[in-house]
Amino acid sequence: MNESVTRALTTIARYTALSLLLAFFTLPLLWLAFAPFDRTPTIAASLPRFTLDNFRQLLENPQALRSLRNSALLAAGTGALVVVFSALAAYALSRVRLPGRDALLYVLLLLSSIVTGTAAMVPLFNLAFELGLIDEQLGVILVLGGGLLPSAVFILKDFMDGTPRSYEESARVFGASPLQIVRHVVVPLVRPGLATIAVWSVAQVWGNFLIPFLLLRSPEKSPAAVVMYTFYTEGGQPDLALIATFSLLYSLPVVLMFLFVSSRYGFRFHGGIKS
Amino acid sequence: MPSTSPGGDAAGLGRLRAALFTAPALLLIVAFLLFPALWTLYLGVTDYRLTGLAAADPSTVGLDNFERALNEDRFTDSLWLTVQFVIGSAVLGQALLGFTIAWLLRERTGVLRRLVEALVLLAWILPSSVVAFLWIALLDRDDGTLNALLGTPGTAWLLEHPMASIIVFNIWRGTAFSMMLYAAALGNVPPSQLETARLAGASTWQQLRDVVLPRIKGHVLTNLLLISLWTFNDFTPFLLTGGGPDNRTEIMPVLLYRTALHGGELGYGAALSVLMLLANLVIALVYVRLLRSRTKEPAA
Amino acid sequence: MAAISLTGLTKVYPGDVTALDALDLEIRDGEFFALLGPSGCGKTTLLRTIAGLESATGGTVAIGEREVTALPPGRRDVAMVFQDYALFPHMTVRDNIGYPLKIRKTPAARRSAKAAEVAAELGLADYLARRPGQLSGGQQQRVALARAMACHPSVFLFDEPLSNLDARLRLEARTFLKRLQRELGVTTVFVTHDQAEALALADRIAVLEAGRIRQLGTPTEIYRRPANTFVASFIGSTPMNLLPGTVRGAWIRVGDALLPGPIGTDAAAALPDGAEVVYGIRPEYLRYTAQHAADVPGALPGRVTVIENLGSTQLLTLDPVAGGPPLQVTVPEDLPVTVGEPGYALPRPERVLIYRDGNLL
Numbered sequence: 001m002n003e004s005v006t007r008a009l010t011t012i013a014r015y016t017a018l019s020l021l022l023a024f025f026t027l028p029l030l031w032l033a034f035a036p037f038d039r040t041p042t043i044a045a046s047l048p049r050f051t052l053d054n055f056r057q058l059l060e061n062p063q064a065l066r067s068l069r070n071s072a073l074l075a076a077g078t079g080a081l082v083v084v085f086s087a088l089a090a091y092a093l094s095r096v097r098l099p100g101r102d103a104l105l106y107v108l109l110l111l112s113s114i115v116t117g118t119a120a121m122v123p124l125f126n127l128a129f130e131l132g133l134i135d136e137q138l139g140v141i142l143v144l145g146g147g148l149l150p151s152a153v154f155i156l157k158d159f160m161d162g163t164p165r166s167y168e169e170s171a172r173v174f175g176a177s178p179l180q181i182v183r184h185v186v187v188p189l190v191r192p193g194l195a196t197i198a199v200w201s202v203a204q205v206w207g208n209f210l211i212p213f214l215l216l217r218s219p220e221k222s223p224a225a226v227v228m229y230t231f232y233t234e235g236g237q238p239d240l241a242l243i244a245t246f247s248l249l250y251s252l253p254v255v256l257m258f259l260f261v262s263s264r265y266g267f268r269f270h271g272g273i274k275s
Numbered sequence: 276m277p278s279t280s281p282g283g284d285a286a287g288l289g290r291l292r293a294a295l296f297t298a299p300a301l302l303l304i305v306a307f308l309l310f311p312a313l314w315t316l317y318l319g320v321t322d323y324r325l326t327g328l329a330a331a332d333p334s335t336v337g338l339d340n341f342e343r344a345l346n347e348d349r350f351t352d353s354l355w356l357t358v359q360f361v362i363g364s365a366v367l368g369q370a371l372l373g374f375t376i377a378w379l380l381r382e383r384t385g386v387l388r389r390l391v392e393a394l395v396l397l398a399w400i401l402p403s404s405v406v407a408f409l410w411i412a413l414l415d416r417d418d419g420t421l422n423a424l425l426g427t428p429g430t431a432w433l434l435e436h437p438m439a440s441i442i443v444f445n446i447w448r449g450t451a452f453s454m455m456l457y458a459a460a461l462g463n464v465p466p467s468q469l470e471t472a473r474l475a476g477a478s479t480w481q482q483l484r485d486v487v488l489p490r491i492k493g494h495v496l497t498n499l500l501l502i503s504l505w506t507f508n509d510f511t512p513f514l515l516t517g518g519g520p521d522n523r524t525e526i527m528p529v530l531l532y533r534t535a536l537h538g539g540e541l542g543y544g545a546a547l548s549v550l551m552l553l554a555n556l557v558i559a560l561v562y563v564r565l566l567r568s569r570t571k572e573p574a575a
Numbered sequence: 576m577a578a579i580s581l582t583g584l585t586k587v588y589p590g591d592v593t594a595l596d597a598l599d600l601e602i603r604d605g606e607f608f609a610l611l612g613p614s615g616c617g618k619t620t621l622l623r624t625i626a627g628l629e630s631a632t633g634g635t636v637a638i639g640e641r642e643v644t645a646l647p648p649g650r651r652d653v654a655m656v657f658q659d660y661a662l663f664p665h666m667t668v669r670d671n672i673g674y675p676l677k678i679r680k681t682p683a684a685r686r687s688a689k690a691a692e693v694a695a696e697l698g699l700a701d702y703l704a705r706r707p708g709q710l711s712g713g714q715q716q717r718v719a720l721a722r723a724m725a726c727h728p729s730v731f732l733f734d735e736p737l738s739n740l741d742a743r744l745r746l747e748a749r750t751f752l753k754r755l756q757r758e759l760g761v762t763t764v765f766v767t768h769d770q771a772e773a774l775a776l777a778d779r780i781a782v783l784e785a786g787r788i789r790q791l792g793t794p795t796e797i798y799r800r801p802a803n804t805f806v807a808s809f810i811g812s813t814p815m816n817l818l819p820g821t822v823r824g825a826w827i828r829v830g831d832a833l834l835p836g837p838i839g840t841d842a843a844a845a846l847p848d849g850a851e852v853v854y855g856i857r858p859e860y861l862r863y864t865a866q867h868a869a870d871v872p873g874a875l876p877g878r879v880t881v882i883e884n885l886g887s888t889q890l891l892t893l894d895p896v897a898g899g900p901p902l903q904v905t906v907p908e909d910l911p912v913t914v915g916e917p918g919y920a921l922p923r924p925e926r927v928l929i930y931r932d933g934n935l936l
Contacts, residue, residue, distance in 0.1 A: 018379060018391065021372075025394040027420065028409045028447065043418040085300040092296035096284050110559055112308060118508045118528035119551045122318060122535045122544045123311035146307025149300050165285035169628050170661035172287055174675040174726065175649025181286040184674075188665040207402035210510045214536065228404035229514060232411065247405045254400050287628075287647060 032251070035244035043240065054245040064246050066220065067227035070137070071250070074212065074223050075205040077141040082148050082201040083194055089149075090156035091186060095168075105157070108150035121214060128215050135217040143215065144205050152197050159193030160186070199261045203254050224250045315552065318545030325539030333542060340546030349522065350547070353530040354554070357507060360442060360526050365506040368446035370499055373453025378483075381461050392454070399451030407514035410444050433516055437524045441512040448511070453498050460494035461487070493566065500562035504555060527551050577639030577652075577729040577762055578604040579625060585633035586620055586786075594620040596786040597634065602764060602779075607756045609777035610766045613809070617786040618766045619734060625764065626655050626732050638730055649678070654723035655732040659739060660715050662707035668694065668718050669703040675726035693721045697755075713744050720755070731756075733765035737772055749775055770810045774798060782806050804853060804933050813858045813890060816902040817930070820854040822846045826872060827854050827929065830897030833872035835924040846931070853930040858903040860926035863891060863910070867919040874919040875902070882912055893920055 030045035036055070038048035058064055093101055124143055125134075133139025167189065171181045187194070209225040216222050219230075228246060232238045288296070319340055323333035344350040376395065380388045398406065413420050416431040432440050464487055472482045488495075510528045518525040518533060525533070531551065535544025579602040586595040594617045602608045610618040623629045625636055627648035635644045643651045654675070662671050672690035673681075681689070694700055697717045707715055716736070723731055736752065737745045753776050756763050767773050773780050774794040782790045782797065782805075790802040801807035807815045820829040825836050834854060846852070867874045877893035880901065891904045891912060904920050906912065929936045 014379060017375070018387065021376060021379075022391060022394065025391075025398055025447065027424075028406070028413045029394070029397065030420065031409055031412050032405070043412045043415045044423055045412075045420045081303075085303065088296040089300035092288060092293035095286060096288050096290060096293035098290070098293065098297075108304060108308070111312060112304075118510050118531060119548045119555070120308075120311040120315060121531055122541050122548055123314035124307070125536065126314065126318070126541070127307070127311055142303065143307050146303040149304050150308070153300060164659060164661070166657040166659055166661035167663060168285035169648075170655065170657055171663075171674070171678075172285070172628070173626055173648045173653065173655045173732075175678045177649075178286045178288050178292055180678065185663060186286075188663070191665075203400060207400075207404075209403050209514065210532075225402055225404045228402070228408070232408050233517075243408060247408060251401050251405050254402065255397070258396070258400050 032244070032247055035240065036248045038241075038244075041240045041244050054241040055249075058242065058245045058249065061242065063219065063227060064224075064242070064249075067222055067224045068250065070221060071206055071223035071225070072253075074137060074140055074144070075202045077137070078144045078148070078205045079198050079202040081141060081145045082152050083198050085145070086149055086152035086156050086197060087187070087190075087194060088182075090153045090160050091182060093153065094157050094160035095165075105150070105154055109154050112147055112150040118210065121210075124211075125214055134215060135221065137216070137221055139215050140212050143211055144208060148201050148204060152201060155200075156190070156193050156197055159190045163189045195261055195264070199257050202257065206254050312552070315545050315548045318542055319549040320546075321542040323542035323545070325536070325541055336542070340543050341550070343543065344546055344550060349525075349530070350550075352522065353525050353527055356438065356524065357526040357554075359438060360445070360512070361503055361506045363438075363442040364445035365449070365502040366499060368442065369450045369453045369502050369506075370495070372446060372450045373498075374457045376450070376454045377457035377461055380458070395451045395454055398447050399449065403448075403511045404514060406444075406448060407511060410440075410447075410515055414440060434520050437516050437520060441515055441524050444515060445506060445509065445512070449502060449506070453502060456494055456498045457491070460491040464490045496562055496566050500559065503558050503562070507555060507558065508551075527554070578602060579730060579762065579764065580637045581621075581625075581634065582637075583634035584621070584624065584631055584636065586617075586624055586629060587632045593786050595624065595631075598786070598788060600781060600788065600791070602762060605760045605762055607753070607776060607778045608762075608764045609773035609780040610764065610783060611768070611770060611773040611780050611809075612783035613768060616783040618768075618783050620786075621783070622655075622732050622734055622764060622766045625730075626653055627651050651730075652728050653730040653732055654726060654728040656716075656719045656723050656734065656736055658735040660707075660719040662715055662718055662722075664707055666706070667703065668699060668705055668707070668710070671707065671718055672721045672725050674722060679726065689725055690721075693725050694718075696724075697721050712740050713748060716740065716748060717751075720752075724759070729762065731761050731763040733763065735767055736765055737767075738769070752776065771812055774810070782809065800928065800935060801855075802935050804855070804930050807855050807928065807930070807935075811857055813903055813905065815855050815857045815928075816861070818854045818856075818900065818902060820852055822848055822850040822852060824848065827852065829854050829875060830895050830899050832875045832895075832897070834875060834922055835873050835927060837927040837929055838924045846936075850931070852936075853933075855928035855930055856922045856926060858890065858905040860923045861902070861904040862921040862923065863893075863904045863906045863912075863918055864921065865912075865916060865918050867921075874921045876917065876919050877902070879912055879914055879916050879918055882914055884908065891918075893918065 027045075031043075034045055034048045035041040037050050037052070038046070039051045039053070040049070041054070093105070128134050128136075128139045128143065131139070133142070163186070167185050168181050171185050176184065207225060209229065212223050213226050213229070216226070219227070222230075224246075228243070228250060231243050231246065284293075320335055320337055321333040322336045322340075376391065380391060411433070414432040416422070416429060416434075419432070421432065422428050422430055468486050468490075469482055472486045477485065508528055509526075510532070512524055512526060513529045513532065516524040518529040527547070528551075531544055531547050534547060535541055538544075579600075581598055581600040584595050584598040584600075585593075587593050596617075598621070610621055612618045620629055624631050625638075627643070627646060631644060635642055637643065638651060638653065663674070666674065669687060669690045670677075672693055673686040676686040676689060691700070691703060694703055697720060699714065699717055699721060702710060702714060702718075707718065710718065716739070737748055740748055749772065756776075765776070774797075777794060779791065779793055780797050781788045784805055790797055790806045792802075797806065797810055801810055801815070804817055808817060818829045820827040820834070822828075822836075823833060826833040827836055828834075864874075867876070875893075875895060876897075877895045879891050880894050881892035883890040883892075885905075885908075887908055888905050889908055889910065889912065891906060892901050893904055894901045896917075902920060912918075
């Protein structure tokens with residue numbers, strides 16, 4: 001075959017593949033883009049007859065807004081907990097040689113990817129029950145925090161390992177105390193890492209369905225993930241306008257946060273995953 | 276020399292303060308991760324129930340729970356469904372698609388690359404309840420966009436092809452991670468090596484086989500390990516099919532949820548958890564084995 | 576300002592790695608003192624032990640009248656400039672220089688004024704609002720110096736202060752550093768692996784190897800009379816020729832040639848005939864000639880195998896006719912030489928050093 005024909009065919013094949021990919025990934029999202037603005041949204045994705053009424057209605061739905069507030073509370077609580085605790089632990093583990101440190105980290109990491117959520121459903125439920133944490137948002141925060149911490153420590157330790165020690169030594173020669181060193185020097189240096197962890201844990205909690213579904217009983221405490229699920233599973237005709245606008249509103253914060261962090265720091269795990 | 280100086284306790288933290296710094300995180304991990312895992316082991320040998328007599332005073336039943344599980348078709352079916360789900364959506368689906376996208380986009384910059392990446396990532400970061408409904412809408416029997424596009428009105432995808440549906444759904448949902456990892460891995464393949472192969476006249480396929488794959492083998496295995504574990508424990512398909520119809524999508528996490536928290540059989544559920552942990556361990560060990568054997572090979 | 580005295584200082588790392596081996600050293604008040612040696616000789620560990628960043632496993636450190644062995648770094652009244660300067664990237668130059676004062680709870684206004692004052696002394700007045708990343712290497716180094724000066728410590732410690740600068744800037748910074756130290760008069764200890772830097776800057780030098788001091792002295796002493804073959808081969812921009820030989824009366828036999836023994840010491844002459852020694856002579860103190868009467872002693876015949884142009888001089892590598900290790904000779908840049916020509920190396924007797932069992936006689 002002629003060289004230029006081969007090349008042309010390759011190019012065509014490549015663009016066809018990319019177009020198919022784009023179609024595959026776009027198709028399910030179309031509904032989310034159109035339905036919220038449609039006067040009479042149906043289950044099919046179609047160009048909307050534009051309106052913002054659906055949003056007005058959503059703002060009048062107390063359950064929807066309350067669930068978003070609950071999600072925010074859970075996400076902020078877990079995020080703060082994970083960032084503070086993992087930063088302290090990662091710093092100590094990065095700087096002080098404790099015996100068996102690396103093996104411990106790997107075991108915890110593996111355990112967290114296995115245990116989190118499903119496999120430990122029963123004892124987590126039991127534990128929350130024994131501690132009186134059923135139907136308490138604190139219970140969800142603690143359980144999610146415990147599950148996210150190993151990965152957070154692992155990723156952050158990598159950031160800490162990457163900062164030169166002379167910064168801290170320099171501060172130390174000038175007489176700074178360990179806590180001053182952490183505050184003045186370490187935290188500013190690993191800010192991108194802290195941001196990554198914050199975004200990552202907030203996003204995990206924001207989208208998590210199982211744990212709040214498992215541990216929270218009263219609808220007033222349920223986060224958006226659970227409420228959204230009840231919108232389309234609980235009897236009767238689903239209110240598509242409500243589902244559509246709520247989906248969009250519920251998705252927006254994570255998307256915005258992701259865009260912010262990836263433009264500011266580049267969303268990466270800083271070599272946290274190595275070959 | 277500063278770089279090699281042992282200890283490296285640059286801030287003069289000392290062991291005691293280091294332990295204090297680590298304590299809060301460790302405490303939470305022990306309480307809400309390690310302890311539940313161990314408790315699972317204990318519960319697995321009891322007849323503990325959510326309600327009734329056995330709730331107040333569970334008694335030890337030894338390995339009965341495990342025997343029951345292994346003899347029950349529902350368990351073995353569920354395990355088999357999970358294996359299909361993991362191999363279909365993670366090992367074949369996400370990993371291959373992720374690599375393909377990374378490969379197609381590797382030398383590209385500009386709008387097309389950003390668009391593809393953004394959409395793939397969007398599928399990954401949206402909350403699971405939202406994407407589940409998007410797929411329910413897409414696959415709807417009467418008004419679903421897919422039926423409209425394919426001209427197959429009245430096809431109830433989630434009822435007629437439930438396993439295929441959740442497999443495709445999970446590929447769509449999780450490919451982003453593999454794509455990002457492979458994109459990073461491909462960025463580490465020295466262009467000079469690819470150019471050498473191209474100068475020697477290697478085809479694209481030969482370049483992939485002889486230059487790229489040997490370089491990124493470690494990434495491939497790490498990626499497969501992580502996505503296999505994640506997929507194995509993924510609860511999201513429940514939001515699409517609830518395990519049905521006829522338990523045809525009752526993968527392990529769903530079976531566990533239905534047994535323990537709907538059926539109230541906490542002891543039996545815990546035994547299922549233990550079996551699930553074991554399956555996870557097997558997956559992890561297989562990959563660790565493969566990773567090891569890779570490092571033992573003489574360096575090329 | 577203070578003297579530093581180290582007594583029996585020992586540092587053993589876990590795993591029985593001895594970095595400092597019962598080291599005794601007095602550094603005088605106001606002295607500019609160099610710790611010189613190859614990588615891994617313990618010089619950086621020594622500096623860090625004085626700073627308190629490493630704790631000694633034995634012996635004592637005293638600064639001035641105070642024994643500080645057990646004190647944390649912040650209470651030793653020392654300031655350290657790190658190899659990479661360790662300027663905090665998230666702080667401005669002003670905040671960096673003021674940082675030691677902030678730790679001492681100096682009010683912000685005084686801190687700022689002091690930082691501006693020190694910065695002005697070092698020609699940094701225009702850069703106070705910048706961040707370290709926006710400065711050149713030389714400017715960064717001066718900010719690090721300013722930060723060290725801001726808290727008026729009694730001792731400065733510099734870790735490889737010039738190694739992060741490019742070659743041209745390094746010479747400039749060297750002169751600057753020497754003048755600054757002279758003006759401030761603060762006791763200063765610095766670590767370097769570059770013998771030229773140590774010779775140029777220091778009032779006195781300690782040459783270290785494997786955790787021990789191999790020689791202590793002024794640059795002149797160390798350059799002229801290296802106490803052992805280790806120091807001899809370490810000091811000098813081109814290493815000293817160290818040729819195995821045997822004593823033959825007042826002469827030393829190297830290969831087939833008889834070379835003059837040293838002048839001004841009879842230590843060598845006191846050795847019995849046939850005693851094995853090492854004949855040390857720097858390339859600068861060898862004279863090269865293409866012709867030499869065959870029966871006159873004092874010249875080593877050889878063949879030129881390499882010529883390196885060093886600008887103001889040429890460095891010849893000469894393979895001895897009788898075999899043995901090649902030797903190097905420095906000749907003027909205008910001397911015509913060709914590769915492969917036979918020639919002779921003639922030592923200047925007053926610069927000859929004789930080593931026996933590795934030590935200078």
